[in-house]
Amino acid sequence: MATPTRDAVDVRTLSHWAGGKPVEGTSGRVAEVTDPATGAVTARLPLASDSEAAAVVAAAAAAFPAWRDTSLAKRTQILFRFRELLNERAGELAAIITAEHGKVLSDAAGEVARGQEVVEFACGMPHLLKGSATENASTGVDVHSVRQPLGVVGIISPFNFPAMVPMWFFPVAIAAGNTVVLKPSEKVPSAALWLAELWREAGLPDGVFNVLHGDKTAVDHLLTSPDVKSISFVGSTPIARYVYETATAHGKRVQALGGAKNHMVVLPDADLDLAADQAVNAGFGSAGERCMAVSAVVAVGDIADTLVARIAERARALRTGDGRRGTDMGPLVTAAARDRVAGYIDAGEAAGATVVVDGRTGDYDADGAGFFVGPTLLDHVGTDMSVYTDEIFGPVLSVLRVESYARAVDLINANPYGNGTALFTNDGGAARRFQNEVEVGMIGINVPVPVPMAYYSFGGWKNSLFGDTHAHGTEGVHFFTRGKVVTTRWLDPSHAGVNLGFPTNS
Numbered sequence: 001m002a003t004p005t006r007d008a009v010d011v012r013t014l015s016h017w018a019g020g021k022p023v024e025g026t027s028g029r030v031a032e033v034t035d036p037a038t039g040a041v042t043a044r045l046p047l048a049s050d051s052e053a054a055a056v057v058a059a060a061a062a063a064f065p066a067w068r069d070t071s072l073a074k075r076t077q078i079l080f081r082f083r084e085l086l087n088e089r090a091g092e093l094a095a096i097i098t099a100e101h102g103k104v105l106s107d108a109a110g111e112v113a114r115g116q117e118v119v120e121f122a123c124g125m126p127h128l129l130k131g132s133a134t135e136n137a138s139t140g141v142d143v144h145s146v147r148q149p150l151g152v153v154g155i156i157s158p159f160n161f162p163a164m165v166p167m168w169f170f171p172v173a174i175a176a177g178n179t180v181v182l183k184p185s186e187k188v189p190s191a192a193l194w195l196a197e198l199w200r201e202a203g204l205p206d207g208v209f210n211v212l213h214g215d216k217t218a219v220d221h222l223l224t225s226p227d228v229k230s231i232s233f234v235g236s237t238p239i240a241r242y243v244y245e246t247a248t249a250h251g252k253r254v255q256a257l258g259g260a261k262n263h264m265v266v267l268p269d270a271d272l273d274l275a276a277d278q279a280v281n282a283g284f285g286s287a288g289e290r291c292m293a294v295s296a297v298v299a300v301g302d303i304a305d306t307l308v309a310r311i312a313e314r315a316r317a318l319r320t321g322d323g324r325r326g327t328d329m330g331p332l333v334t335a336a337a338r339d340r341v342a343g344y345i346d347a348g349e350a351a352g353a354t355v356v357v358d359g360r361t362g363d364y365d366a367d368g369a370g371f372f373v374g375p376t377l378l379d380h381v382g383t384d385m386s387v388y389t390d391e392i393f394g395p396v397l398s399v400l401r402v403e404s405y406a407r408a409v410d411l412i413n414a415n416p417y418g419n420g421t422a423l424f425t426n427d428g429g430a431a432r433r434f435q436n437e438v439e440v441g442m443i444g445i446n447v448p449v450p451v452p453m454a455y456y457s458f459g460g461w462k463n464s465l466f467g468d469t470h471a472h473g474t475e476g477v478h479f480f481t482r483g484k485v486v487t488t489r490w491l492d493p494s495h496a497g498v499n500l501g502f503p504t505n506s
């Protein structure tokens with residue numbers, strides 16, 4: 001098949017989405033969107049100016065009063081309709097994700113399903129928003145509490161989950177009565193626009209869900225605009241820290257989820273075939289571009305040689321290529337990401353790590369010049385090597401060898417990140433200690449990627465999350481609403497001097 005050139009595909013021009021319709025970009029600043037499996041440019045994306053960002057926020061602000069006053073019954077009917085449409089058309093969204101992110105179609109479908117779980121959770125909003133009431137707190141005095149929406153909420157998302165990460169937030173925000181401005185990653189903008197169309201089809205009023213494309217200019221507008229009441233951010237740690245500091249300084253509530261370095265500890269009693277299978281899934285799924293990917297396998301005791309051999313055998317069997325062709329692993333998102341990851345492998349090798357499986361060269365099942373790095377396994381990795389200290393965000397598994405369980409836990413607790421971690425063992429007592437001692441937000445026991453269900457909340461510790469509220473679940477409902485307590489005194493009718501036929505009770 002011929003290699004596609006940059007001119008061989010139709011290059012679409014994308015728009016923002018505000019007030020229920022596409023809005024053309026006028027800033028003159030544009031980013032190119034590529035298909036990472038072929039390297040072809042597929043779209044041009046407008047990058048908003050400050051005034052364009054203000055116009056999108058204004059559309060969301062204008063829609064808020066009517067949406068917050070729309071009954072819960074009506075709001076949840078729209079949520080249910082959105083769920084049905086997404087169920088029917090999930091394949092379309094998965095294809096869009098694969099075309100811009102590169103992950104294989106089955107991973108893209110899995111991403112949509114995990115996002116859909118949050119929609120289903122948000123369908124239960126009438127129950128989740130129920131307040132509490134106390135009768136006769138003082139004589140003749142009753143108290144009740146309600147939770148009310150914030151207003152316009154900002155969501156800023158990363159490239160690696162174009163649909164799921166925005167869906168961690170917007171179903172809950174919308175069901176709770178807020179209006180949304182979503183600023184997707186400029187690398188993967190089309191999923192957000194597809195979701196906007198789906199909301200329109202589901203009957204969501206214009207202006208409740210808006211998409212603002214852009215870079216730092218758009219983000220800075222959201223962080224500083226007095227009309228934006230909260231920020232939900234997911235991305236790398238340096239930007240998460242910046243977002244947290246800037247938006248809180250402007251009086252907003254913020255949840256800013258950052259990067260990760262997730263360890264998988266394998267104890268000597270573990271089932272090593274299970275551990276090897278799961279290390280491969282968790283290390284190379286979505287080409288390692290997952291904030292819950294395992295990047296460090298910590299082999300405890302004398303199992304390391306056997307474990308490394310079993311992981312290597314499985315890694316070598318993976319087929320890397322275009323995610324639309326039934327391959328096991330797709331490309332990295334950009335040429336720059338590919339070069340960065342390859343550079344880390346070079347650095348690990350130079351620092352003394354053993355390259356057991358080398359993904360820097362290989363045969364890829366794809367046409368064109370895609371951004372591929374194959375599965376890579378490094379052994380004898382030290383804690384001072386950049387392959388260990390940095391988040392690589394690519395298909396690179398590092399094996400560290402330690403002598404004891406205690407050393408493995410020390411390693412994890414000394415790491416500045418604390419997103420996810422897993423322990424492989426058949427010892428319930430060890431598992432119990434691990435979940436108690438380890439300073440990480442999400443723990444898996446014989447489960448390598450312990451992403452919580454939508455009705456629990458998702459979030460890490462330390463440099464993996466700035467703020468104290470995790471995503472979705474009841475913490476999400478709390479984040480997107482604020483509490484109000486009403487204290488009421490009604491005089492008994494018998495005291496009002498009007499005879500309504502009530503018996504006197506004094």
Ligand code: NAD
Pocket residue numbers: 156157158159160161165183184185186214215216219220234235236237239240257258259260290291391393419460464
């Ligand atoms: P990124 O930080 O580069 O970008 C995230 C968002 O911030 C994008 O929308 C981007 O446009 C914006 N942005 C980038 N630079 C900015 C700047 N200087 N000022 C203001 N805004 C800016 O992250 P990414 O490369 O898109 O995503 C990968 C990162 O996201 C990894 O570090 C990964 O671990 C992390 N991530 C974390 C989680 C989690 O749950 N903790 C989930 C998914 C991804």
